[in-house]
Amino acid sequence: MAAITLIEGVTMALARAMQDDPAVVVLGEDVGVNGGVFRATAGLHERFGDERVIDTPLAEVMIAGMSVGMAAHGMKPVAEAQFCGFSIPMLDHIFCHASRMRNRTRGRLSCPMVLRFPSGGGIHAPELHSESPETLFGHIPGLRVVIPSSPSRAYGLLLAAIRDPDPVIFMEPKRIYRWQKEEVADDGEELPLDVCYTLRDGSDLTLVTWGAMVKETLAAADQLEGEGISVEVIDVATVKPLDMDTIVESVERTGRCVIVQEAPRHCGLAAEIAASLADIGIWNLHAPVKRVCGYDVVMPLYRNEMKYMPSVKRIVDAAQQVLEVS
Amino acid sequence: MARTVAAFKVDYFQFLKPDGTLVHDQQIPALARDLKRLVELYKLMVLTRTFDKKAITLQRTGKIGTYASSLGHEAAHIAVGAAMKDEDCLAPSYREYGAQFYRGVKLTDVLLYWGGDERGNDFEIPRHDFAWCVPIATQCLHAAGAAMAFKLRKETRVAVAIVGDGGSSKGDFLEAINAGSAWKLPLVLVIVNNQWAISVPRSKQNKASTLAQKGIAGGLPSIQVDGNDLIACVWAMEKAVNAARQGKGAFVIEMLTYRLGDHTTADDARRYRPAEEVEQAWDNEPIKRLRAYLINQGAWDDQKEEALNVECKEWVQQAADEYFDIIENDPQPVTAMFDHMFEQLPHDLVEQRALAERYADDGGHH
Ligand SMILES: Cc1ncc(C[n+]2csc(CCOP(=O)(O)OP(=O)(O)O)c2C)c(N)n1
Numbered sequence: 001m002a003a004i005t006l007i008e009g010v011t012m013a014l015a016r017a018m019q020d021d022p023a024v025v026v027l028g029e030d031v032g033v034n035g036g037v038f039r040a041t042a043g044l045h046e047r048f049g050d051e052r053v054i055d056t057p058l059a060e061v062m063i064a065g066m067s068v069g070m071a072a073h074g075m076k077p078v079a080e081a082q083f084c085g086f087s088i089p090m091l092d093h094i095f096c097h098a099s100r101m102r103n104r105t106r107g108r109l110s111c112p113m114v115l116r117f118p119s120g121g122g123i124h125a126p127e128l129h130s131e132s133p134e135t136l137f138g139h140i141p142g143l144r145v146v147i148p149s150s151p152s153r154a155y156g157l158l159l160a161a162i163r164d165p166d167p168v169i170f171m172e173p174k175r176i177y178r179w180q181k182e183e184v185a186d187d188g189e190e191l192p193l194d195v196c197y198t199l200r201d202g203s204d205l206t207l208v209t210w211g212a213m214v215k216e217t218l219a220a221a222d223q224l225e226g227e228g229i230s231v232e233v234i235d236v237a238t239v240k241p242l243d244m245d246t247i248v249e250s251v252e253r254t255g256r257c258v259i260v261q262e263a264p265r266h267c268g269l270a271a272e273i274a275a276s277l278a279d280i281g282i283w284n285l286h287a288p289v290k291r292v293c294g295y296d297v298v299m300p301l302y303r304n305e306m307k308y309m310p311s312v313k314r315i316v317d318a319a320q321q322v323l324e325v326s
Numbered sequence: 327m328a329r330t331v332a333a334f335k336v337d338y339f340q341f342l343k344p345d346g347t348l349v350h351d352q353q354i355p356a357l358a359r360d361l362k363r364l365v366e367l368y369k370l371m372v373l374t375r376t377f378d379k380k381a382i383t384l385q386r387t388g389k390i391g392t393y394a395s396s397l398g399h400e401a402a403h404i405a406v407g408a409a410m411k412d413e414d415c416l417a418p419s420y421r422e423y424g425a426q427f428y429r430g431v432k433l434t435d436v437l438l439y440w441g442g443d444e445r446g447n448d449f450e451i452p453r454h455d456f457a458w459c460v461p462i463a464t465q466c467l468h469a470a471g472a473a474m475a476f477k478l479r480k481e482t483r484v485a486v487a488i489v490g491d492g493g494s495s496k497g498d499f500l501e502a503i504n505a506g507s508a509w510k511l512p513l514v515l516v517i518v519n520n521q522w523a524i525s526v527p528r529s530k531q532n533k534a535s536t537l538a539q540k541g542i543a544g545g546l547p548s549i550q551v552d553g554n555d556l557i558a559c560v561w562a563m564e565k566a567v568n569a570a571r572q573g574k575g576a577f578v579i580e581m582l583t584y585r586l587g588d589h590t591t592a593d594d595a596r597r598y599r600p601a602e603e604v605e606q607a608w609d610n611e612p613i614k615r616l617r618a619y620l621i622n623q624g625a626w627d628d629q630k631e632e633a634l635n636v637e638c639k640e641w642v643q644q645a646a647d648e649y650f651d652i653i654e655n656d657p658q659p660v661t662a663m664f665d666h667m668f669e670q671l672p673h674d675l676v677e678q679r680a681l682a683e684r685y686a687d688d689g690g691h692h
Pocket residue numbers: 029058060082086421460461462489490491492493494520522523524585589
C-alpha cells in the first residue's frame with residue numbers, strides 16, 4: 001500500500017472505476033494524452049485508450065450536454081471542467097437537465113454522471129481559476145455535491161460518486177491536492193456519501209468546514225488545544241445533502257460552533273448550516289454560531305488572494321469570541 | 327436530381343514566403359512597398375518577442391505568476407493592432423500583447439496583470455478596450471455587443487475579437503458569427519489558429535478543412551491567411567475592418583500560425599507535442615521572414631538589428647523595473663478588493679472591508 005496525495009486518490013479512483021465498469025468514461029479538455037493540467041488523469045489514456053479517456057474539443061457546454069446524453073443512455077461519464085471558473089457555462093445543462101432528468105421523466109430516464117473540477121484559491125493561479133462555487137451547485141435540487149479533503153476520502157468518495165445512480169458534482173480542493181500523503185488501499189471500497197466526517201473529537205467547541213479550509217481549521221484547532229481548549233473538527237464532505245445529524249450531535253456536546261468557509265459569505269453553505277443549527281440545535285447552543293468566510297468580493301488576483309482567504313488567526317479569534325460567552 | 331443551393335470556397339492568402347521573398351502569382355498589397363511602415367511594425371514584433379522572453383524569465387524566477395507566451399504569434403497579433411483605429415475596440419483573449427502594445431497598452435500593465443495585480447487591467451490607453459479574457463471565446467460576444475452599440479449609435483467604429491483554434495469550438499464564437507450576420511455588425515472575428523489548444527491539436531477540434539468556413543456557414547465573408555506573414559495579416563485585417571466600417575457587416579479571418587512555446591509557463595508541451603514539429607515550425611516563424619524581406623529591400627541591416635535589440639532590451643528592462651517599483655513601493659492595500667466592486671460600497675461590504683483591514687497583515691497564514 002503506497003502513501004498517496006489527494007490528487008493521486010482521484011486518479012486511483014478513476015482507474016479503479018474504469019477497470020470495474022466498462023460504462024465509465026472520462027472526458028474533458030486535456031484529460032487524455034496530457035493527463036490533465038493537474039495530472040488528475042495521468043496514465044489513464046495509456047491504460048484505457050482514446051475511447052474511454054476522451055480529449056474533447058474546447059467546449060464546456062458540449063462536455064456537460066453530452067455527458068447528460070451519455071448518462072441517460074447507459075454510460076457513466078466522468079466529465080472534467082479544467083477549473084472551477086469553467087464549470088459555469090456547464091450550469092445550463094446541469095441545472096436544466098442533469099439535476100431534473102429523473103424527476104421530469106418520472107424515473108424513465110436518469111443521469112448518473114459525475115462532473116469533477118478543481119476548485120478554490122491559494123495556488124497563485126490566473127483569473128477565474130480560484131473560485132469556490134459549491135453553493136451554486138448546492139442550491140440546485142437534484143444534485144449531490146461532494147468535496148473530499150484527504151487522499152482516502154478523495155478515493156472513497158469519488159468511487160461512490162461514480163457508482164451513484166444520480167448526478168454528482170465532485171469538487172476537488174486544489175490547494176491541498178498535494179498537501180498530505182496517506183496510505184490508501186486500492187481495494188475498490190467506497191466511502192459513504194451524504195455524511196460528515198469527524199476529523200477530531202473534542203468537547204468545548206465544534207469547528208465545521210470542508211475542502212481546503214480543513215487545513216487552516218485543523219491548524220486553528222491545534223492552536224486552541226495548546227490553550228487547553230478541546231476542539232471537535234467536522235469535515236462536511238457532502239455539501240448536499242447535508243448531514244446535520246453529525247453536526248447537531250457534536251454541538252449538543254460542545255454547545256459552541258464556528259463554521260469556516262472559503263467561498264464568499266452571502267448565501268453560502270455556512271449560512272445554511274447556521275440556519276439549520278438555529279432550527280434544530282438551538283437549545284444546545286451556549287453561544288451564537290460564528291461564520292468565518294471569504295468576503296463578498298471578486299476573488300482577487302494572486303498577489304492579494306491570501307488576504308481574501310480565512311486565516312488561522314480569524315478562525316482562532318472567532319473561536320475565542322464564541323468561547324467567551326458564558 | 328439535387329440542385330446545389332449553396333457552395334463555398336475559402337481563399338488562402340500569403341504574400342511573403344518563409345524565405346522572405348514575395349509570391350509571384352498574386353497582386354501584392356501596397357504595404358509591401360511601404361518599407362517605412364514595415365520597419366515600424368517589424369520593430370514592434372521584435373519588442374514583443376523581447377518582452378515575451380523577459381516575462382518568461384520573470385515567471386521562472388518567481389517575480390510574476392503564470393504567463394501566456396505570444397512567441398510565434400507576433401505577425402498575427404501586431405497586424406490586428408495595426409489595422410485598427412484608436413476609437414475601435416479590441417476584445418483580446420490573453421496572449422495578444424502585440425496588438426495591445428500597438429494600441430498603447432504598456433508593457434508594465436502586462437506584467438502587473440500576470441503578476442497578480444488587477445491594476446494591469448486598468449490601462450491608460452486605450453480606455454475603451456476590453457481587458458484580458460480568461461474564459462475562452464466569451465470575448466467574441468462582448469465584441470459583438472460593442473459592435474451592436476456602435477451600430478445603434480451610428481458610430482463608424484469597429485469591434486475586433488481574437489480567439490484561438492480551440493476557442494472556435496465554443497458556442498460563444500459561433501454565436502458571435504451569428505450575431506454579426508443577423509445584424510450586419512461592424513465586427514471582425516480573428517481566429518489565431520496556432521494549431522494547439524493546450525495539448526489538443528487542431529485536428530481534434532473538428533474535421534473541417536478550415537476554421538474560416540465556420541464564418542461562411544453563418545453567412546459571413548471569411549478568409550484564411552498565412553498568420554506568419556505580416557503583410558498578409560495586415561492586408562486581411564484592413565480589408566475586414568474597412569468593410570465593417572463601411573457598414574458591410576462582419577468578417578472572419580483565420581490566421582494560420584504556430585504556438586512555438588508552451589501553452590503557458592504552467593505547461594510542459596514536451597509531454598504531448600513532438601519536438602520535430604516545433605523545430606519545423608521555426609522555419610516559418612514571422613520575424614525571420616520579415617527581416618529577410620527588409621534586408622533584401624535594403625531597408626534593414628545587421629547594424630540596425632543590433633541597435634534595435636539593445637533598445638528593446640532597455641525598454642523591457644524599464645518596464646520590469648517600473649513593475650517592481652509598483653509592487654514593492656505601492657502594493658494594492660487589502661481594501662482594493664472591495665473598492666471597485668460597486669460605484670458605491672454597499673453597507674454589507676463596508677463592514678467586511680473593515681474586517682479585512684483588521685486582518686490585513688495576516689495573509690501569509692499557511
Ligand atoms: C471556458 C474555458 N475553458 C477552459 C479554459 C482553460 N484553457 C485556457 S487556454 C485553453 C486552450 C485555448 O486554446 P486556443 O483557444 O486554441 O487558444 P491558444 O491558447 O492556443 O491561444 C484552455 C483549455 C479556459 N480558460 N476557459
